[in-house]
Amino acid sequence: MAAIELRGLTKVYPGGVKALDALDLAIPDGEFFALLGPSGCGKTTLLRTIAGLETASGGSVVIGERDVTALQPGARDVAMVFQDYALFPHMDVTDNIAYPLRIKKVAKAARHEKAAEVGARLGLDHLMDRRPGQLSGGQQQRVALARVMATQAQAYLFDEPLSNLDARLRLEARTFLKKLQRELGVTTVFVTHDQAEALAMADRMAVMESGHIRQIGTPAEVFQRPANTFVASFIGSTPMNLLDGVARGDTLEVAGCKVAVPVSAEGRVPDGTAIVYGVRPEYMTYSAEPADGAFGGKVAIVENLGASHLVTLDVGDVIVQAVVPEGSEPLVGDDGYALPRRDRALVYRDGELV
Amino acid sequence: MTRFVLGRIGFYTLVAVLLAFFSIPLLWLVTAPFTSDPTYEVKVPDFTLDNFRAVLEHPYALPSLWNSVVLSVGSAVLVVVMAALAAYALSRVRLPGRDALLYALLLLSSIITGTAAMVPLFQLAVELNLIDSQLGLILILTGGLLPAAIFMLKDFMDSTPKSYEESARVFGASPLQIVRHVVVPLVRPGLATIAVWAVANVWGNFLMPYLLLSDVEKQPAAVITYTLYTEGGQANLSMLSTFGLLYSIPVVLMYLFVSKKYGFRFHGGIKR
Numbered sequence: 175m176a177a178i179e180l181r182g183l184t185k186v187y188p189g190g191v192k193a194l195d196a197l198d199l200a201i202p203d204g205e206f207f208a209l210l211g212p213s214g215c216g217k218t219t220l221l222r223t224i225a226g227l228e229t230a231s232g233g234s235v236v237i238g239e240r241d242v243t244a245l246q247p248g249a250r251d252v253a254m255v256f257q258d259y260a261l262f263p264h265m266d267v268t269d270n271i272a273y274p275l276r277i278k279k280v281a282k283a284a285r286h287e288k289a290a291e292v293g294a295r296l297g298l299d300h301l302m303d304r305r306p307g308q309l310s311g312g313q314q315q316r317v318a319l320a321r322v323m324a325t326q327a328q329a330y331l332f333d334e335p336l337s338n339l340d341a342r343l344r345l346e347a348r349t350f351l352k353k354l355q356r357e358l359g360v361t362t363v364f365v366t367h368d369q370a371e372a373l374a375m376a377d378r379m380a381v382m383e384s385g386h387i388r389q390i391g392t393p394a395e396v397f398q399r400p401a402n403t404f405v406a407s408f409i410g411s412t413p414m415n416l417l418d419g420v421a422r423g424d425t426l427e428v429a430g431c432k433v434a435v436p437v438s439a440e441g442r443v444p445d446g447t448a449i450v451y452g453v454r455p456e457y458m459t460y461s462a463e464p465a466d467g468a469f470g471g472k473v474a475i476v477e478n479l480g481a482s483h484l485v486t487l488d489v490g491d492v493i494v495q496a497v498v499p500e501g502s503e504p505l506v507g508d509d510g511y512a513l514p515r516r517d518r519a520l521v522y523r524d525g526e527l528v
Numbered sequence: 529m530t531r532f533v534l535g536r537i538g539f540y541t542l543v544a545v546l547l548a549f550f551s552i553p554l555l556w557l558v559t560a561p562f563t564s565d566p567t568y569e570v571k572v573p574d575f576t577l578d579n580f581r582a583v584l585e586h587p588y589a590l591p592s593l594w595n596s597v598v599l600s601v602g603s604a605v606l607v608v609v610m611a612a613l614a615a616y617a618l619s620r621v622r623l624p625g626r627d628a629l630l631y632a633l634l635l636l637s638s639i640i641t642g643t644a645a646m647v648p649l650f651q652l653a654v655e656l657n658l659i660d661s662q663l664g665l666i667l668i669l670t671g672g673l674l675p676a677a678i679f680m681l682k683d684f685m686d687s688t689p690k691s692y693e694e695s696a697r698v699f700g701a702s703p704l705q706i707v708r709h710v711v712v713p714l715v716r717p718g719l720a721t722i723a724v725w726a727v728a729n730v731w732g733n734f735l736m737p738y739l740l741l742s743d744v745e746k747q748p749a750a751v752i753t754y755t756l757y758t759e760g761g762q763a764n765l766s767m768l769s770t771f772g773l774l775y776s777i778p779v780v781l782m783y784l785f786v787s788k789k790y791g792f793r794f795h796g797g798i799k800r
Contacts (some may be wrong), residue, residue, distance in 0.1 A: 206728035225698055226698070227697070229693050246700075247694075247697050247698045248697060248698065248700025248701065248702075249700070250698065251697065252698065253564060253699070254694075254698045255694065256691045256694065256695055257691075258689065258691050260689070260691040260692050261696070262692060262709075262713070262714075263587075263714070264713040264714065264716075265713075272699070273696070273701040273709075274701060275694075276709075277699050277700045277701050277705065278700070325699065359756075426676070
């Protein structure tokens with residue numbers, strides 16, 4: 175087990191596309207770390223560069239205090255689960271799990287024993303003679319995990335480990351993966367484009383955009399205090415309200431309403447500065463009665479989220495969304511008021527958090 | 529309605545004629561060897577085995593079949609091994625002008641064993657002391673088959689996902705291990721196809737061995753067939769038909785065997 179450190183890591187593809195732009199990142203030993211970002215942001219390239227499947231154009235990759243930048247993938251002592259699992263279709267489950275050991279020239283009996291042990295741990299004991307084609311998606315994923323576990327590598331790399339599972343199975347696999355990683359205690363980096371997955375599983379995460387890391391932090395930090403408007407709009411299952419406004423003395427003028435300056439930005443926005451006011455729909459209190467510092471408007475849409483509803487208000491020519499608990503949802507066309515929580519609202523200036 | 533019926537009748541008549549056209553020679557091939565004095569007609573055989581005895585007694589008939597096996601299997605093995613390595617490299621490594629190279633190879637291949645290259649090939653074989661040598665013939669036949677084999681196998685290689693190999697690579701497998709453990713099993717149906725194709729090609733090749741092998745003990749069955757005449761200079765139909773049957777059986781068996789064994793593809797392991 176080992177920490178992973180990236181120093182000024184750069185990857186330029188032939189043709190001049192800069193996939194990674196001088197990234198610095200330190201992942202301590204044993205951490206479950208998520209790389210999150212929209213498609214094309216460089217997260218998979220970053221993972222493949224750590225694995226050694228892509229060569230870095232600049233900077234270095236250090237795994238457990240060993241500079242592995244110039245080493246072949248096989249010499250880096252990492253193991254990877256591919257998005258399509260890449261189980262060998264001509265080998266049964268035992269041979270698939272034992273394959274890394276075959277490369278290390280472990281005797282057949284010993285590696286089959288190890289495969290049986292790892293397979294049993296992941297509940298694959300009754301499937302060991304099957305071919306990958308005879309397994310369900312969830313079982314294939316567990317075989318891929320077992321194969322990685324059999325390597326006893328310093329670090330694990332997962333490329334979109336859940337994206338090939340059905341929605342229901344994905345939730346189960348999420349819990350399973352997190353529990354497994356905790357038990358094994360092996361440094362694990364995984365790539366995902368699903369913010370909910372990253373928030374749910376990771377100890378810490380990096381949010382990436384076009385080759386840059388836009389924020390590193392725990393899921394709670396990233397969710398509650400997105401460092402910039404990109405992260406703010408990317409994280410959260412209901413998108414954050416990001417509204418243009420201007421500082422007016424002690425208050426902010428946003429979308430034609432006067433709202434209080436959030437706690438985090440108190441005394442830090444001079445009079446007259448243009449700002450973006452951010453507040454998550456979950457951090458709004460909805461009411462049918464007018465209130466001081468609330469956004470007032472007409473209810474345009476009510477979306478059912480299960481145990482709550484997402485209410486969209488037309489405030490002037492912008493929209494403001496608020497989450498309303500079940501039972502108190504308004505009707506379309508009603509007048510409504512959404513009061514942001516002062517301790518949860520955020521102010522961005524020039525795209526960055528104040 | 530009548531038009532339709534007439535059309536159908538015409539269609540089936542045409543099919544029947546075509547079928548007869550192709551099946552009568554085959555029918556002759558199965559009946560003539562068992563007939564005492566075969567002519568060009570298809571007759572009900574009298575089930576004599578004399579013709580087979582005659583073939584067995586012919587000094588070069590059976591050895592020539594063995595020579596055919598040596599030549600075709602030797603060439604097929606060389607073609608499969610070399611084409612697999614070349615196709616893998618061409619499929620995975622980006623070379624400038626790779627596709628142009630492939631098409632040029634394919635074009636040239638029809639020339640190498642074609643009639644135009646006969647004289648230079650003969651001279652080359654003489655210079656290299658490979659004239660009248662089965663090894664030399666195998667090398668030349670291999671050279672002729674390789675470009676098309678590489679072209680076909682590259683297609684197979686292109687269609688296997690890269691993540692299998694990348695996965696093996698991260699586990700530390702060397703390029704040759706990747707080829708042996710992962711690529712070859714994945715493209716096995718392709719390799720089998722190429723092998724069958726190569727065997728069938730060499731088995732039926734007359735011109736090259738006829739030109740390059742003068743020693744009758746080294747000549748394959750295709751060349752020996754050409755020598756089966758009676759003393760009077762007439763085609764010896766009883767020998768020809770019997771030998772022809774023996775000559776075609778191994779290839780038919782090989783097709784059946786390979787299509788039974790490799791007539792399926794692996795599925796799964798990659799979630800699509």
